[in-house]
Amino acid sequence: MKKVQFKSSYSQYLFLAPQLGILLIFLYWPIIQTFKDAFTMQDAFGFGAKFVGFDNFLFIFDDPAYFIAFKFTIIYSFVITLITGSIGLLLAVQANNVMHGKSTYKTFLIWPYAIAPAVVGVMANYFFSERFGLLYHLFHNLWGFNWYESVFDAYIYVIIAGAWKQISANFIFFLAGLQAIQKSVIEASMIDCKNSFRRFWTITFPLLMPTTFFLIIINITYAFFDTFGIIDTTTIGAPSGETRTLVYKAYMDGFRGLDLGSAGAQSIMMMLIVLVITIFQFRYIEGKIHYN
Amino acid sequence: MTRFFTSGFSHLILFIGIFIMIAPVWMIFASSTHTSSVINMDGLQLFLGDSFYENYLRVLLYQGGFFKEITALKMFFNSFIMATGVALLSVVTSLMAAYALVYYRIKYATLLFWIIFITILVPLELRIFPTYSVMAELNLVNSYFGLIVPISASAIATLFFRQFYKTVPDEMLESAKLDGANPWRFFIDFLVPLSKTMIVAMLIFMFVFGYNQYLWPLLVTSSEQYWTVVMGLKMMSGSIVHRFAFVMMSMVPPILIIIILQKHFIKGVFQDK
Helix, strand or coil, X not given: CXXXXXXXXXXXXXXXXXXXXXXXXXXXXXXXXXXXXXXXXXXXXXXXXXXXXXXXXXXXXHCHHHHHHHHHXXXXXXXXXXXXXXXXXXXXXXXXXXXXXXXXXXXXXXXXXXXXXXXXXXXXXXXXXXXXXXXXXXXXXXXXXXXXXXXXHHXXXXXXXXXXXXXXXXXXXXXXXXXXXXXXXHHHHHHHCCCHHHHHHHHXXXXXXXXHHHHHHHHHHHHHHHCHHHHHHXXXXXXXXXXXXXXXXXXXXXXXXXXXXXXXHHHHHHHHHHHHHHHHHHHHHHHHCCCC | CHHHHHHHHHHHHHHHHHHHHHHHHHHHHHHHCCCHHHHHHHCCCCCCCCXXXXXXXXXXXXXXXXXXXXXXXXXXXXXXXXXXXXXXXXXXXXXXXXXXXXXXXXXXXXXXXXXXXXXXXXXXXXXXXXXXXXHHHCCCCCCHHHHHHHHHCCCHHHHHHHHHHHHCCHHHHHHHHHCCCCHHHHHHHHHHHHCHHHHHHHHHHHHHHHHCCCHHHHHHCCCHHHXXXXXXXXXXXXXXXXXHHHHHHHHHHHHHHHHHCHHHHHHHHHCCC
């Protein structure tokens, strides 16, 4: 913290009030409501809610569809992180490597970041439609691709749609990470190690660790939450619920099924997952990987 | 020679990367300039057709929706209001909150810090129905206010501003105090001008974030008057080329902003000089 500060006075609350006010009304109030929903059961006629303890949680653990969504979310975030991370890193290393046109490449690779996931999903839709989808027909000719029926093929569809835009974010952050590495370190390593491939994995990549771990968290958060718009505009869970993320399933249960208790319990489960990931980040990443 | 070879390889990889990014968007754009019968017969197109003006004008001015109350033009207007509102509201409140956290000796500083920053762990998707019922209770459904404020309830920018303030030398405040500056004057005259790069970067970030919202506008606007572009994708009817044209137009504003302002955006987020 700062050594020099203003004395505590009423004016500090004027600075804090707008954000705190918005957070309390539009964030804390709904979160409290989420907990209330999770531990109560709505009356069938909407006359009230009664406290049911952990029933809503037990109910979702009994629901095979919940584990299908859980499994998909884990696979989806893992594959998206792996694909977008490695392609983003590959492109960033090459862009950092070239003498000319670095900023032009940056411009041409940065823009997909700005496209809304829902828009990406609608676009992907056109390439995977049975009627005139290029990729649909390409894959169909290769191995009989049909995402309406095959779970594996539906996975491929939503993974391509989800990964495409996220490559940009990985590229930007890896490039910034590469440019932050001091020239002298790279020059010294060039004398010691002539093989550029080995030099990258033994010198450069370890120095990129903080960026890598930051991006892992960013990519997981993206796959968990931001992909709602993609799922909702591509497979909508096809073939039969196998490509629903946890967020998508919770929304559908709450919206279509009007089961707010279950939606609330699922939300709290996801909060726990996010909390675990965050603690992991703080413990492991902040503690062990720190090069500054 | 090796140098030439390796850099040639780099250019090749980068070209492939750019191709993967541009090709799908180009094909949708090219297809959007044809007539529907061309698409239905031959599929997606690689080259431009000659129905550009016809298709795009029709999409912009066509009265869409179930009740035929809204045009794409109005949706763009709504999206612009929403994105600007989210950007301004979240950046101004975050700038101020971060200032209080860093520059005041507050009694419950740690508690306040956690109250604000733990909210980053609970994205809107996790509290979407309760947020909706709060909005309904406050009578804010179907309003610009309802579109903007829950999206602005975010501490991400606060985190960035706090990090940035911590790098500002202590001498700034010392000398300002010697000149008799009060907290408000120091904030407005010194800190805000100093944070300009960061403010611009956060405005861009939050604008794109607001513009790209899909689920929340879908839920909070039952009246077509408040539909936004991105949620409109799900609502728009029309022939296939008109949908292509709508998709193309929907991505133009955020892409333009990122490309034109990319220097400021990158400078702010990565704090490089």
